[in-house]
Amino acid sequence: MSEILAFNRWDCSQIKVEDPGLKDYLTVKPTIVPRTGARYAGNRFHKSKVFIVERLINKIMVPGRVGTKKHKVSSGHITGKASTAYTVVFEAFEIIEEKTKENPIAVFVKAVENAAPREEIITIEYGGARYPKPVECAPQRRIDRVLKFMTQGAYKASFNSKKSIASALANEIIAAYEESQNSVAISKKLEVERQSDSSR
Numbered sequence: 001m002s003e004i005l006a007f008n009r010w011d012c013s014q015i016k017v018e019d020p021g022l023k024d025y026l027t028v029k030p031t032i033v034p035r036t037g038a039r040y041a042g043n044r045f046h047k048s049k050v051f052i053v054e055r056l057i058n059k060i061m062v063p064g065r066v067g068t069k070k071h072k073v074s075s076g077h078i079t080g081k082a083s084t085a086y087t088v089v090f091e092a093f094e095i096i097e098e099k100t101k102e103n104p105i106a107v108f109v110k111a112v113e114n115a116a117p118r119e120e121i122i123t124i125e126y127g128g129a130r131y132p133k134p135v136e137c138a139p140q141r142r143i144d145r146v147l148k149f150m151t152q153g154a155y156k157a158s159f160n161s162k163k164s165i166a167s168a169l170a171n172e173i174i175a176a177y178e179e180s181q182n183s184v185a186i187s188k189k190l191e192v193e194r195q196s197d198s199s200r
Contacts, residue, residue, distance in 0.1 A: 006030035006053060006105050007090055010097075015106045019113045025139045026052055028109060035082060048140055052109060053089065056147055060085040060169075063151040091166035096173060104173075111176035115149065115185035116142035119196040134196035146185050150176065153184025 006012050012030040017023045025048040034054035040046035047055065061080050093104035100107055121132045137145070150172050157168035175183035181190070 004030050004032060006032075006034070006051075007093070008032045010093070010103055010105050012105050015103070015109055017109065017113065019116070021118075021139050022113060022116060022143065024048065025143055026109065026112065028052060028105070030105075033086075035086065037082075045140065048143075052112065052143075053105065055143070056108070056151070057082070057085045057089050059147040059151045060088055060165075063155060064148050088166050088169065091164075092169040092173065095167060095170035099170070099174060100177075107177045108173050111150075111173045111183075111185075112143060112146050114179050115176040115183060115189055116146045117189040117192050118142070120145075120192050121195050121199065132195065132199040134199055146176075146189075149185035149188045150183075156184065 003011060003013055010030075012028045015028045017026050017028065019026075027049055029051060031051050031054070034051050034057060036050065036054065040050070061082065093108070096102075096104035096107050117137050119134050120137050122135050123130050124133050125131075150169070154165060154169040154172045157163060157171065158165045161168075172183055172185065176185050179186060181187050
């Protein structure tokens, strides 16, 4: 029986998740067409068993809010069309393969590991005063956050620009893979961890 390849093109059998915290939550079991159509949407934690590339495609369709008055950049022009998101991710992986000469799925998985934040800030209230408090980020939330930052960074780079969304997404993933601060996901991670250190 032949091995299933992601997009019927890239082999995932040799990809290993090195971060022990993400091992059970980052799935690299490939599918030819990464699209389950939200079949398991109601099942708790089931998205951790979904192929990580499919989760990226879903995030491209629904990137989430950025902040006040910036909604038009990420969500104002998104159609939610699965075939468009599929094409964007496929083209981005082709660009990554061309630039790095490596398996783009392996590059993407390593980028997610590098950019996943370990801590975040919550606000607690004592007697009317609010204080920031650092807390550990849950493994599933770490992946959700990094996918959100990657897609929003790509949309921001391609908004009002000649750069295509596929090219912007490829650049974002490569920058995260190289742990460069040109990556929005890496810079957000460092910013949150710096805030966590200062509020101990």
